[in-house]
Amino acid sequence: MPSQKVPDIVVGRLPLYLRALNQMAGEGKEITSSQELGTHLGISSAQIRKDLSQFGEFGKQGTGYHISFLIEQLQKILKLDRLWDVVLVGAGDLGTAIAHYAGFIDRGFRVKYVYDNDPGKIGHTIGKFTVKDISTMAADIESDKIKVAMLAVPAGHAQEVSELLVKAGIHAILCYAPTSLNLPDSIQVQYIDPSLHLQHMTYYM
Amino acid sequence: MPSQKVPDIVVGRLPLYLRALNQMAGEGKEITSSQELGTHLGISSAQIRKDLSQFGEFGKQGTGYHISFLIEQLQKILKLDRLWDVVLVGAGDLGTAIAHYAGFIDRGFRVKYVYDNDPGKIGHTIGKFTVKDISTMAADIESDKIKVAMLAVPAGHAQEVSELLVKAGIHAILCYAPTSLNLPDSIQVQYIDPSLHLQHMTYYM
Numbered sequence: 001m002p003s004q005k006v007p008d009i010v011v012g013r014l015p016l017y018l019r020a021l022n023q024m025a026g027e028g029k030e031i032t033s034s035q036e037l038g039t040h041l042g043i044s045s046a047q048i049r050k051d052l053s054q055f056g057e058f059g060k061q062g063t064g065y066h067i068s069f070l071i072e073q074l075q076k077i078l079k080l081d082r083l084w085d086v087v088l089v090g091a092g093d094l095g096t097a098i099a100h101y102a103g104f105i106d107r108g109f110r111v112k113y114v115y116d117n118d119p120g121k122i123g124h125t126i127g128k129f130t131v132k133d134i135s136t137m138a139a140d141i142e143s144d145k146i147k148v149a150m151l152a153v154p155a156g157h158a159q160e161v162s163e164l165l166v167k168a169g170i171h172a173i174l175c176y177a178p179t180s181l182n183l184p185d186s187i188q189v190q191y192i193d194p195s196l197h198l199q200h201m202t203y204y205m
Numbered sequence: 206m207p208s209q210k211v212p213d214i215v216v217g218r219l220p221l222y223l224r225a226l227n228q229m230a231g232e233g234k235e236i237t238s239s240q241e242l243g244t245h246l247g248i249s250s251a252q253i254r255k256d257l258s259q260f261g262e263f264g265k266q267g268t269g270y271h272i273s274f275l276i277e278q279l280q281k282i283l284k285l286d287r288l289w290d291v292v293l294v295g296a297g298d299l300g301t302a303i304a305h306y307a308g309f310i311d312r313g314f315r316v317k318y319v320y321d322n323d324p325g326k327i328g329h330t331i332g333k334f335t336v337k338d339i340s341t342m343a344a345d346i347e348s349d350k351i352k353v354a355m356l357a358v359p360a361g362h363a364q365e366v367s368e369l370l371v372k373a374g375i376h377a378i379l380c381y382a383p384t385s386l387n388l389p390d391s392i393q394v395q396y397i398d399p400s401l402h403l404q405h406m407t408y409y410m
Contacts, residue, residue: 011405011408011409012401012405014404014405014408015400015401015404015405016385016401018404019383019384019398019400019401020385023360023384040385040387041385042385042387077408078404078405078407078408079407079408079410080404080407084403084407086403093301093302093305093306094302094306096298096302097298097299097301097302098399100298101298101299101399103383103400104399104400104403107400107403107404108400108403108404108407109400109403147410148403148406148407150399155228171410172403172406172407172409172410174399174402174403174406178224178308179224179228180221180225180245180246180247182245182247188406188409188410190402190403190405190406191402192397192399192402193224194303194306194309194355194379194397195220195224195308195309195312195313195314196217196220196221196224197379197395197396197397198289198291198309198312198313198314198353198377198379198395199219199220199223199283199285199312199313200216200217200219200220200283200395201353201377201379201393201394201395202283202284202285202289202313202353202377203216203219203282203283203284204216204377204393205284205352205376205377205393
């Protein structure tokens with residue numbers, strides 16, 4: 001759908017719009033406006049209109065956006081009109097929390113397997129998962145054609161494990177380890193490091 | 206130190222520089238360059254030089270940066286030359302993982318108290334914490350002059366709890382609930398929502 005390359009910062013806001021629209025739909029709303037979305041998200045309405053206009057015409061001047069239509073369009077743009085299987089590597093406290101987290105499935109993602117290299121964790125149960133030996137990971141990813149991984153291993157192991165993931169066919173990695181991965185440009189990587197956010201905020205205090 | 210207002214996006218990169226520098230220091234390095242930092246982080250060296258120049262002169266053309274000096278300066282700029290006490294609200298799976306996470310203390314933050322409103326969780330132990338009744342939270346925040354909170358409650362309760370936090374004196378909230386908080390502009394808010402990152406990546410797949 002996009003003819004020119006859309007800036008990555010714009011792409012990054014689309015999931016936020018989608019989340020707000022789903023919340024509105026859940027409250028029974030049918031129509032919204034860029035003003036209302038903007039107030040909800042703390043983003044200017046002009047920014048929202050400009051962002052969405054990069055992908056097409058989703059609303060009419062004066063009548064606003066049909067929420068369910070805009071949800072459907074954003075899901076298509078973000079390739080969320082399917083469910084993505086995900087492998088989770090690391091079954092420590094954080095991996096356990098991620099495995100238990102019920103919030104992925106409604107947003108397009110399903111954890112399929114959980115791996116660890118610790119014999120004390122392999123074979124143990126986390127919710128509905130049995131922790132698998134990391135040595136079987138590559139074969140699972142290949143046979144199930146899994147493209148997305150979440151990495152919840154210690155920082156010192158993250159690079160090595162991420163290379164295993166990429167070699168097995170993973171295209172996108174959500175890295176919870178507090179480090180930067182060095183991977184080919186063709187691999188999507190996003191990071192979650194809560195200390196970075198905390199340190200960003202203390203600057204202003 | 207900053208005379209003019211530094212763009213927030215620049216401020217947000219400083220913790221990333223700090224993390225990389227600490228990693229280098231941990232490997233025994235003493236000197237680095239914007240090129241080396243850039244390669245490590247996947248950011249251009251020109252960007253790093255420009256960002257740092259907003260805060261002063263930290264290195265000399267040709268000799269690079271003294272890592273320990275730059276770490277010290279960044280810690281001052283980010284107000285990390287002290288330890289910040291943090292309250293954690295929510296003792297579910299995610300709150301439990303956060304309470305167990307050992308990575309905050311070296312980066313300027315110490316979880317002081319953990320709260321929940323569930324009688325089945327109050328009084329229970331998570332690592333070294335005993336989960337406290339949320340009804341005692343405001344008094345603790347006031348008496349201990351705590352300014353930073355982490356919010357790991359369900360999305361439907363996040364707004365209400367965040368308002369309690371702000372009323373008690375909290376200035377900065379790291380929100381793990383998948384929703385947007387509506388708070389005064391004077392309050393710093395950052396969000397962690399893994400699904401947003403996953404959805405951002407699938408756009409490119």
